[in-house]
Amino acid sequence: MLKPKNDLLQGTLALLVLKTLVRGPLHGYGITLHIQLVSKDILRVEEGSLYPALHRMEQDGWVTAAWGVSENNRRARYYQLTAKGRKQLADEEKNWERLTQAVAQVLHFA
Numbered sequence: 001m002l003k004p005k006n007d008l009l010q011g012t013l014a015l016l017v018l019k020t021l022v023r024g025p026l027h028g029y030g031i032t033l034h035i036q037l038v039s040k041d042i043l044r045v046e047e048g049s050l051y052p053a054l055h056r057m058e059q060d061g062w063v064t065a066a067w068g069v070s071e072n073n074r075r076a077r078y079y080q081l082t083a084k085g086r087k088q089l090a091d092e093e094k095n096w097e098r099l100t101q102a103v104a105q106v107l108h109f110a
Contacts, residue, residue, distance in 0.1 A: 013045065013053050014062075015096055018081060018089040021063060027076035028054065054079055062088050 020026065020034045031054075032045045057063045062085035070076040081089070 011092065011095065013049060014057060015089070015092040016043070016045070017050070017053060017057065017079075018062065018085055018092060021079060021081040021085070022089065025066075025068075025078040025080040027068075027070055027078050029070075029076075031079070057085070060088075061085070 016035050017031055020031050023034075026034065028047070028050055032047075032050055035043050035045055054063065054065070058065055058079075061082060063079045064082055065077050065079050068076060068078045
């Protein structure tokens, strides 16, 4: 059975954020910018969604956070993937593949 819509969206956001952090530590704005640029402006992550998701991921041990200085000399919180987060990313990618394959099967059913 499919998860409720909010769970699917939260899972997708977690997948995108974890995948982005594979590249290295980033602050929140850097995460949103990366997702927006790579998706060619199709995906936009709002602050109101991103920071609660990052907080949940930090509580779950998927990311760690530390204060640093951004490229424009401002104090920023940088998020970094943990070993537990890498494992979660692999799980999220498998779940995404299963979900997209199931949707494709329904769409292409003759």
